[in-house]
Amino acid sequence: MFFSLGLPRPRKAAALLALLGLGASTACAADDLASRPYLFGDWGGTRTRLADDGIDFSFGYQNEAGHNYRGGDRRLTRMTDQWKAGVTLDLDKLWGWHDTVFTLLYTNRNGRNLDTDSRLGNLQQTQELYGRGQTTWLTKLTVEKGFFDHRLAIKAGRESEGDDFGYANCDFQNLSLCGSEEGNVFGRYWMNWPVSVWMVRGKWATSAHTYVQLGVYQQNPTYIDNAWMRRSAWKINNPGGTQGVVVPLEFGWTPTFGGYDGSYKFGVVYNSGGLPDLIEDANGQPRAITGLPGRQRDGAYSGYIAFLQQVSGINGGKGLTVGLRATAGDRQTSPVDRQFSLNLEYHGPFARSGDIIGLGFAATHASSRQADYQRLYNAYHPDDAGLVADSYEYVSELFYSWQPIRSVTLQPNLQYILHPGGTSENKNALVLGLKTVVAF
Incomplete structure (x- = not known):
């Protein structure tokens, strides 16, 4: 049963098998299946020639399956997946446009969510791939232009904040x-993959190892409206309903300690559009009693750190890397107001260069203001009372990422969730997962 967790639905499985067969039948004899980076190989050398000319394709498939052995109220197995197809054009090579790159990427998501179907009650998904509409997205449509030997880089188009800011x-x-933790916590206005919004970002290299970057991103709740996503998320358009902008400012430092590279990011974020208050209605009264929509707040602030440092082994290769992330802010409007995480990854265990052992810990805090709303609501609506959550949800995950061949990764993982939803009222959960990644 375990290995069946990662299989797509029958129609998708048939399509995947057909693609695998096509790749195997068209590969050149000299193309080594075990070591080539793409399952379909180099297309008889065409892919390399196109890349040399400035046309670089990206095709991939990812599947995340999970089974809850404990937690929730039903024992279930669920799968969600994503296909991606994109191209990056080096316009300098193609048309002589100096230091200019165009990127286009589409993604398509399908499947079911284990957390909802088994009612785990958790704050953070056990299948990160699920969400933002099980549909086709225009995930990236950008042009980036460099100036002054690329010390200054300007990017504009459609993209998410999480592509450039924070630790992605x-x-x-x-x-x-x-x-990016900002998207995990403040996801009603900060977007992570696969969502894209209209944006512009400038990045300035202040030295060889430091930079500062500033972005302006459209804040529009239409982008996370399910009906709109199913109908229009794949289109190049500008939906109505823009409420403001999200402005992240990030300072970055990329030092080398003891011969090992690191990345240290410090960011602050301003959301000009605001969101409804968790407690007060438009008249300043408790909305738990009045039932009216929350008072619209004018704006919100948050901040984050995102550190990543290799500490052993061979720089950029085999060895241990440690990551630390934290974000906090926006207590007025966000049901979740802070998150902290620590992860350790050992690359190249057992003399296998493509394999990774990972161990991570995270804590996500349910807002005390949301808890105050729920307590008051329960007092006035005892027949419809809900759980009060004002503590941390703790997550730990252990995985082994195995590359049987370079283009395919199979990653079994074990997740334990303590106090799902930030309350001891929900059962602690134990989830067995399988993540599959194929690069075509």
């Missing part, structure tokens, strides 16, 4: 250990 690495399957 996503090796773990639990959401609290994956991607």
Whole structure:
């Protein structure tokens, strides 16, 4: 049963098998399946020639499956997956546009969410891949232009804040250990993959190892409206309903300690559009009693740190890397107001260069203001009372990422969730997962 967790639905499985067969049948005899970076190989050398000419393709598939052995009220197995297809054009090589790059990427998500279907009650998903609409997204449409030997880089188009700001690495399957924490906590206005919004970002290299970058991103709740996503998320358009902008400012430092590279990021974020208050309605009265929409706050602030440092082995290769992330802010409007995480990854165990052992810990805090609202609501609506959560949800995850061949990764993982939802009222959960990644 364990190995069946990662299989797509029958139609998708058939399509995947057909693609695998096509890749195997068209690969050149000299192309080594075990070592080539793409399952379909180099297309008889065409892919390399195109990349040399400035056209670089990206095709991939990812599947995340999970089974809750403990927690929730039903024992279930659920799978969600994502296909991606994109191209990056070096416009300098193609048309002589100096230091200019165009990127286009589409993603398609499908599947079911274990957490909802088994009612785990958790704050952070056990399948980070699920969410933002199980549909097709225009995930990236950008042009980046460099100036002054690329000391200044300006990017504009459609993209998410999490692509450039914070720590976007996503090796773990639990959401609290994956991607930019700002999107995990303040996801009603800060977007992570696969969502894209209209944006512009400038990055200035202040020295060889320091930089500062500033972005302006559209804040529009339409982008996370399920009906709109199913109908229009793949389109190049500008939906109505923009409420303001999200402005992240980040300072970065990329030092080398003892021969090992590190990345240290410090950021502050301003959201000009604001969101509804958790407690007060538009008249300043408790909305738990009046039932009216929350008072619209004018804006919100938050901040984050994101550190990543290799500490042993061979720089950029085999060895231990330690990551630390934290974000906090926006107590007025966010049901979750802070998150902290620590992760350790050992690359190249057992003399296998592509394999990784990962161990991560995260704590996500449920807002005390949201808890105050729920207590008051329960007092006035005892027949419809809900759980009061005002503590931390603690997550730990252990995984082994195995590359049987270079283009395929199989990653079994074990997740334990203490106090799901930030309350001891929910059962602690134990989830067995399997993450599968294929690069075509």
